[in-house]
Amino acid sequence: MKYLLTYDFMESMRVTNQWLGSTARAMCSYPQLGLIANPAIQMTAAWGEVMERSFARMVVKPDWNIHSIAGDDGRDHSVIVETVVTRPFGDLIRFKVQGRAPTGRKVLLVAPMSGHYATLLRSTVISLLPDCDVYITDWHNARDIPVSAGKFDIEDYTLYLVDFLREMGPDSHVIAVCQPAPLALAATAYLAEEDPAAQPRSLTLIGGPVDPDAAATDVTDFGNRITMGQLERHMLQRVGFKYAGAGRMVYPGLQQLSSFMAMNADKHSKAFTDQILRVAKGDASDHDKHNKFYDEYLAVMDMTAEFYLSTVERIFKELEIAQNRFTVAGKLVDIGKITTVAVKTVEGGKDDISAPGQCVAALDLCTGLPASKKASYIEPEAGHYGIFAGKSWRNNIRPLVLDFIDANCDVPKTPIKDMAAE
Incomplete structure (x- = not known):
């Protein structure tokens, strides 16, 4: 049962971060706040936009978009x-x-x-x-x-x-x-x-x-350093109640994504920081280079x-x-x-x-x-x-x-x- 709860906890954290992003974006986008000469408001709205999009993409299977x-x-x-x-x-x-x-x-x-x-x-x-x-x-x-x-x-x-x-x-x-x-x-x-x-x-x-x-x-x-017992204990979880595969033992996509990001943490951190600045300055677009890459990279599946x-x-x-x-x-x-x-x-x-x-x-x-x-x-x-x-x-x-x-x-x-x- 703890594996089911752990899997659902990860999904809850993802939803929470998506909600925090959407809330920050909405609250800091009120027109009246434009009267306040404080760049922190624009930066917070930009942070929220990038945050919301990033965490939303994690559970969406991308389309092929080849027409x-x-x-x-x-x-x-x-x-x-x-x-x-x-x-x-x-x-x-x-x-x-x-x-x-x-x-x-x-x-x-x-x-x-x-x-x-x-x-x-x-x-x-x-x-x-x-x-x-x-x-x-x-x-x-x-x-x-x-x-x-x-x-x-x-x-x-x-x-x-x-x-x-x-x-x-x-x-x-x-x-x-x-x-x-x-x-x-x-x-x-x-x-x-x-x-x-x-x-x-x-x-x-x-x-x-x-x-x-x-x-x-x-x-x-x-692969050579870790034991199979350690992998079973620390990498595997059971799919939570929300999905058709409830109870299936998997290596969760969100957990895999954290490993992918950790391998090049500095590079990813800079990419997101630069994107927040571009959004705040109005230089970003829906299908710019950053979004095109991360919309795919962040979309992960359980194995x-x-x-x-x-x-x-x-x-x-x-x-x-x-x-x-x-x-x-x-x-x-x-x-x-x-x-x-x-x-x-x-x-x-x-x-x-x-x-x-x-x-x-x-x-x-x-x-x-x-x-x-x-x-x-x-x-x-x-x-x-x-x-x-x-x-x-x-x-x-x-x-x-x-x-x-x-x-x-x-x-x-x-x-x-x-x-x-x-």
Whole structure:
């Protein structure tokens, strides 16, 4: 019961802070207060506006907000987000571009389940849509999934990817971003033995912890330092009474967010201080750079306890993927069985979450794959987010990934658009 109450206490604190922000904003926005020459009033109203918006975003799943793209025919083509496969813990969705012929590049973008929604990859989707038929894994918030739906751990995650690839059929290509990189590798190896016809043509792994011990970071140090008992005692709680998943044991999104913010506390503190000043001076806007980033960054989701614990124990502590000892439903998944799927790794030279060396380790595990089917790339100046979003992704990494896809598929393809020129 204490876990239920603790979860509800966190939500109560969030609501309280949202209320404090809205109250400060409303009280300090009365026109009569404009007669008082005191900048503290404007600053308090600005603080309230930023506070209210920030805490309100924490429980809202962001929209994709992808409505259309420009086509080669000079027309805007509407984009429809349609659900292809529905599962309790996550769906396979497709961004269907109306009135456009197939591009020849059917891409499954595997989104991380690490505290944020799949919409964290919105800019990645937008950058791929002109050249690819894009599908993505849309993971659900664990707080909204009834206990009756059962468990969801890294083996279930892997089998979800297997099912999604089977649904997409042949001639598909996988791009796995961050956390799912080792599990996407395992899902491909699983298909190599169980259903070779459903294997993707290529697999691109971006900044993922295939071998966490290959290069130490704060994340890997934490995983090695803390015990599983400590994680269970201090990180897990039961979903409160307000949600459909009441009673489910989870790693709460709000608790994850506090960890994210603590990793770069000075940077976030300065960002919010600067935004309050901009609001007070009237220089901020609803969709400015700060709001665009933090509306997404602050929107967090709960993770099932079993997924969190199995990730830490089996990926980071036991190194089951790194040592090719990963099992699914009691069956060993041999990564060496991958013999036809081209594998490329992408890393950021300044990635402080999955440091260079962790992801490229996947190539050594693919012992059955010829060297001609392997590739790797390091973007020297990119951090963790830069390798799948921003200028480094658009101008340098994206063209290389699309060229890699084209080199490993015989399906006729449309010409690649140059994002740097737009």
